[in-house]
Amino acid sequence: MVGDSRPERVLIAASFVNRVGNGLFNAASALYFTLVVGLPAVQVGAALSIAGVIGLGAGIPGGHLADRRGARTIMMSALAVQAVSMAALLLVESWAALTVVATVDQVAAAAGGAASGALVVRVGGDRPALFRARLRTFVNLGVILGTVGAGLALAAGTRGAYVTLILGNAASFALCAALLLLLPRYPVLAAPPQQRRWLVLTDRPFLAFTALYGAMGLQYPVVSLLLPIWISEHTEVPRWSVAVLFAVNSLFCVLMQTRIGSRVETLRDGGRAFRTAGLLFLVSCPMMALGAYTPVWATAALILTAIFVHSLAEVWESSACFALGFGLAPDHAQGQYQGVFGLGFSAGQALAPAILTTVVLGLGMTGWLLLAAFFAALGAAGPSLARWGARTRPQPGVAVEARG
Structure with a gap:
């Protein structure tokens, strides 16, 4: 059942519609600006980086606005802006124009992402963990289908x-906004009296936990960036196998997310x-790294097994994100909390490529082992952080000025 x-x-x-559009665009955006528009790759990278950095700061105020004006309203507004800015990319012919349009898109994306998190909480019903797991399943499936469509183009x-x-991505934003009209108008939840405006800070x-999850987010580019380079430079495995491994990773996450995520409900579950x-x-x-030291047939089997283990870890990690990221936040301030959480994750993703390609690849096997130990150390902090969070949540009927 979908819901x-x-x-x-x-x-x-x-x-789902939104992520199909994202999949269509993300796989081809850089090539459009370099091959069709004719901008140098350095200029394209600089424009997108500037837009990304500026956009990071929009999540927190956007989330706070969602708490005060309604998550559905803010999310629909952000989607409308993204639909227009995406279509406007077809008019871009210079670096300056690309920077401006991409910045508008990233600001709207950050604000809409925070509002989306708050909306997920309101819609989640009596079994929020099950709903969030199903939602992530269809989000991943949407990205896969969009990416396949991009490949054909x-x-x-x-x-x-x-x-x-x-235009397909622009249409997906508009259709997503239109579908949200079918949701009820959830009333804004009042904050407890005398509570600080920016409680999350x-x-x-x-x-x-935001810092821990941002750091653990280094695992996402492991499959999409680090492993492909490692396979290409250190193994005899055919390069086309990278696409197969990425597909296996995505498909496994789609199949396992609801099965595992629906069981991770409480803060304690999230820590574990x-x-x-x-x-x-x-x-x-380490299994991925060992592929550089085995015969080609063993390398293929080893890396494929590693992908299954890594994908299973990704599902557990995302389930922890839902349980702790939403569970630690008070209902009336979900928007600002998700804005901060999104900022932490995005910052980690921005730093990840540099860390993985310099430290890990530079150190070879030692780098992979350090990365593995780093992930294990971050994960080990989960249970104690969950207990800390549970102790510092306000008890029912008790209003507090701040938590910490």
């Missing part, structure tokens, strides 16, 4: 194919799930 209630089914459908290699991808357990993820990464990273 247990109409609002759940609506939000799952809207998110890339194979054609024409301007018309690239334009179709961009004083919530030390939540900030600590985070520890489990760290231990599984401790196993998968």
Whole structure:
């Protein structure tokens, strides 16, 4: 079953449509600006980096606005802005124009992402863990389908194919916003009296988990960036196998997310799930590295097994993210909390490529072992952080000024 209630089914459908569009665009965006528009790759990278950095700061105020004005309203507004900015990319002919349009898109994306997190909490119903697991399953499936569509357009290699991808993504934003109209108007939840406006900035357990999860986010580029380079430079495995491994990773996560995530409900469950993820990464990273020291047939089997272990760890990690990232946040401030959480994760993703390609690849096997130990150490902190968070949550009926 897709969802247990109409609002759940609506939000799952809207998110699925949005992510199909993301998959269409993300796989081909850089090539469009370099091959079709004719901008130098350095300029494209600089424009997207500037936009990303500026956009990071929009999540927190966007989330706070969602708490005060309604998550559905803010998310729909952000999606409308993204639909327009995405279509406007077809008019871009210079570095300056790309920077401006991409910045508008990233600001809207950050604000909309925080509002989306708050909306997920309102829609989640009596079994929020099950709903969030189903939602992530369909989000991942949407990205996969979009990426397949992008691959077909890339194979054609024409301007018309690239334009179709961009307009498809713009249409997905507009359709997602339209679908959200089918959701009820959830009332804004009032904050307890005399509570600080920016409560999240004083919530030390939540900030600590945000930092831990941002650091653990280094695992995502392991499959998409680090492993492909390692296979190419240190093994005899065919390079086309990278696409197969990425597909296996995505498909495994789609198949296992609901099965595992629906069982991770409480803060305690989230802490244990985070520890489990760290231990599984401790196993998968050395297995990937060992592929450089075995015969080609053994390398293929070893790396494929490592992908399964790594994917299982990713599912446990995302389940921990839902249980702790949403569970530590008060209902009336989910927007600002998700804004801070998104900022922490995005910052980690921005630093990840540099860390993985310099430290890990530079040190070879030692780098992989250090990365594995790093993930395990982060995961080990999960249970104690969950206990800390549970102790510092306000008891029912008790209003506090700040938590920490």
